[in-house]
Amino acid sequence: MNQNSATNMTLPQASRFASDVDSLVAFITWGSVILFVLITMISLYFLWKYRRIGAPTFTSPISHNNQLEITWTLIPTVLVFIIFFWGFKSYLDMRVIPANSMELKVTGKKWFWAIDYPNGTNSVNEMVLPVNKPVKLLLSSSDVIHSFYIPAFRTKMDAVPNRYTTMSFEPTMTGTFDIFCAEYCGKSHSGMIGKARVVTESEYAKWLEEAESGGKMSPVEFGAKLYTSKACATCHSNDGTANTGPTWKGIYGAKHKMADGSEVVVDENYLRQSMLEPNAKVVAGYQPVMPTYQGVLKEKQIDALIAYIKTLK
């Protein structure tokens, strides 16, 4: 990763409106600290000053004071209205989508993010963005509700099945930033983590080219890259470890028992079918939970993945 990945406890302000959100947070924090210290000090002072010594006695008949009541109703009212308007104003900055935005389609699936770019390229769990260019995300989900969250950008939005939601931001800093799923979505909710990689305009163009065809990489290298970039690794290990799906180690050429009782020899056609129609033939002992990669994987990418799987012995 690079210098901007959030490995320390300070969250970078990596979008146009991030600093405004942080300023509002700071404003509320200062107001809260002042009020809290005031309340605590007064309480502790009274506790000490009016502590009972000896037997209980009759105490003061003071029971109310209208001026005080009005004061401590009005001042907080004014303060919270300031906070409301500030929050509303920066909300508008988040919600009004600039006309020159680059539009990406983001689909949440259990348990990864599929991202489609304007030129037809797609990526999984890695959102590559050119710096200083406004972005509009068109979000949806293919199963349950997810929530697309980039802390460094200070914004999130739910991805809902059968519906589009939108979010927009403008990355202002190059670097790699965490993408989380913030809406609980089942078993691997906490594994539904991606990266937003903000790069210069020229790096972005180069990445688009490589993501499409693997550039100068060999099929095996490209397949190894796709194994992580298309989130196969979330459910399939490449070293024999048990996971949500069968491990890829030694899977090519092996004979597997299917959930319906039949037996299948894992060959190129079976692997291809498992990517495009994953629930047609499910290996016995596994849940039919894999989403289809139809439309996500290009022909050349399927070839590369098969080439990579063959090398895992």
Place this chain on the structure above:
Amino acid sequence: MAALMETGVKGSTHTATAGRTRNFLNSPKGIMSWIWTVDHKRIGVMYLFAVMFAFFLGGVFALLLRFELIRPTQDIVGPDMYNQLFTLHGAVMVFLFIIPAIPASLGNFVLPLMIGAKDVAFPRLNLMSFYIYVVGACFAVYSLVTGGVDTGWTFYTPYSVETQTSVIAMTLGAFILGFSSIFTGLNFIVTIHKLRAPGMTWFKMPLFVWGMYATSIIQVMATPVLGITLLLLILERAFGIGIFDPAMGGDPVLYQHFFWFYSHPAVYIMILPGMAIISELIATFSHKRIFGYVPIAFSSIAIALVSFIVWGHHMYTSGQSELAATVFSFLTFLVGIPSGVKVFNWVVTMYKGSLTFQAPMLYAHAFLCLFTIGGLTGIYLGAISVDLHLHDTYFVVAHFHYVMMGGTVIAFLGGLHYWWPKIWGRMYDEFWALVSAALIFVGFNVTFFPQFIMGLQGMPRRYYTYLEQYQSTHLLSTVGTWILGLGFIIMAIYLIRSLYIGKPAPKNPWFGLTLEWTTQSPPITENFTQTPKMLWHAYDYDRVLMDENGMVTFNPNAEDEHAHDGRAKHTNGRNGKSHIEETTRSFN
């Protein structure tokens, strides 16, 4: 023996001790007399055991969760187990513990005593509400042993429709528990309207009663919506009716609207009783007339009403319209103001009081500190743009634990210690009570304060593994739960010990003035030997002093109350101070 007590002869300084007099605990005897009891005090005690058991269970789940989160990777439980643990922690704590905790246990016990009534308005309904609670709890336990639930306590669709876990048993449990809550609320509303002692007008009621009244309104009005929602969810799962299923033209976000329409007001079902207890604790241990009685009473009602129109602030990121989000944000800020008014009034109540720092007061101060933090951090989440960042992160987790645990649970513990001598007729060990309260306060802050920081750094909630940058704060948070656990273990020991070897409690150990302190500890089944007369207001510490044994002294130099309390024009069985001839008399 009992007859001697009841006469309340002037100069009689000895209150007979527990175990030797007839009281609600020992008369009638036998397990069947408890199972079929319609005594609000016995029902309150049974509820107390039930909610404490639920609290223990939910607490164990919490300790396991936090233990798993010490390291970023998988440690003691797998993902399925973890997801069930946080769901059960939430569902048990919300439905089985915190909603019934104060109203159904302490409220049941104290409310009729406070208003000078013999029982609640519908004693049998009260017992039925308890058994409905037990049936609901059985369904929850059944779901637990048949594979648990992994949806989160919110049961969001479509996940809750798809998951293989026993969602139906758990939601059916919550549905049934809802009726228990509705019946308690209904019972309290009627009780407060109809059974107040002669002379106890609305503005002479103790503030605890006002808080219970506001709570009951929400219980009766909001809980049916939860019932309908959960029933729809059950139908959706069992028969696929499609109301929440997008594939059939349904709307999963509709579920969230329905759910929060109940569950936001439910937050106030949880906190209002806590506030109600704090009003009593602050007044009694300040030994001082409460400051701003009317604002405190009305702020409870205001909170109850406004709570119905703010549910959308749970859904800023759900895809609801920008206009809706804005309106909900605006309304949300309104609900903060009455809470602030309460805090200010409580603090100023201490001014010129005669303060003691006993265990219940320690809890009241812990409440002031923690609830203030909980309330103020709510402001962050009400501001829409900040919420888009913090929603569904640990900031939210920390915020609602400061309000629910730092607020309601701390108030519940304060109330438990406050009324413990009244319930059992025994005093607990004050030293260990202070140690335990201090440990709980420290442990709570060590557990939850780091979660604010973590949330601001972007750590999402409901993650069983996490990125390494959050480890130090997660570790600190887990250590906090051990301190908390130790505090609760100590509490369990000295409270149970007090039942056997505690000093006998006098009538009025804290020199309070509300009616429950005028009867013996523990009270007789009928509560009072005669219908209580309202000789003073709940907070007349400037003109009335009642000692430990219920002996009352009137202040011969008291100002006429008309001079300082314009609202309380009633003379209350006396005709102005000049007519008080005897300044000392026994009461009840």
